[in-house]
Amino acid sequence: MNQNGDMIQSGIDKNTDKEEWTHAPDGRPASEQPRWRQDFPIDWRRDEYVARRELVKFIVLTSAAFAAGQVWVAIRRIFRLSSVAPAAMVIATVDELAVGGAKTFIYPEGGAARLLVRTGEASFVAYDQACTHLMCPVVPAFAQGKLHCPCHNGWFDLKTGAVLAGPPQRPLPKVFIEIRDGQVWATGIEERAS
């Protein structure tokens, strides 16, 4: 410790450059500093330097996390390309629903919940039941020709699944429907960009 000078040594040899020395925070000479500071002289400028360096290190860690997330998304694309299209399955009978009636079903097996709506004597539509905003289940508003998400007042067109109003940015994923021998079949899922 430097008892005579007006600086506190920063933990390195006193022959080093003056820039490597630091003042106490109150600017008084070392001999006038309280005992605890004389016993444990903290090099405040070095402390600040190390704090910034550690902050850089932490932000680089965040950068690594973002890169890992991007790679994860890209790897999911590979699995997606190699996955097969879901098989067709019966989800209802034609007589089961009156015009304007709706039914939820799971398609494909173990997959997401979908919503089937009968829009006419021989016409059905089916979409993902999860709103594309924050995954709340949508409900049919048949009289208005719309699907409604009550959570944040999102509205979709019943015939196309397109967004009409509210916070959703993307249309509802559509399920392909076919009528075969009085049965309603789900035959695939249409991916749609916003």
Next chain:
Amino acid sequence: MTAHHKPRFVRDQRMTMVTGILAFVVVIVILQLWLFTATVNAVLGGDWNIAWPAALVSIVCLALNLGLLRYLYQME
């Protein structure tokens, strides 16, 4: 030149440099945040083609950040 290790830069220079590097790293990470948000938005909208190019750009950003961090430690 003394017998012990003497840094290439004096303290004030190193302080300026660490602040500059910090600014660069923050800007790059904000770019990565934007890239990740845009990628997830595109993917949820069914556009998966962006996934690999975006991942490569993000890896380049990470490499830049690691290079800056390495330089910071070499500077001492």
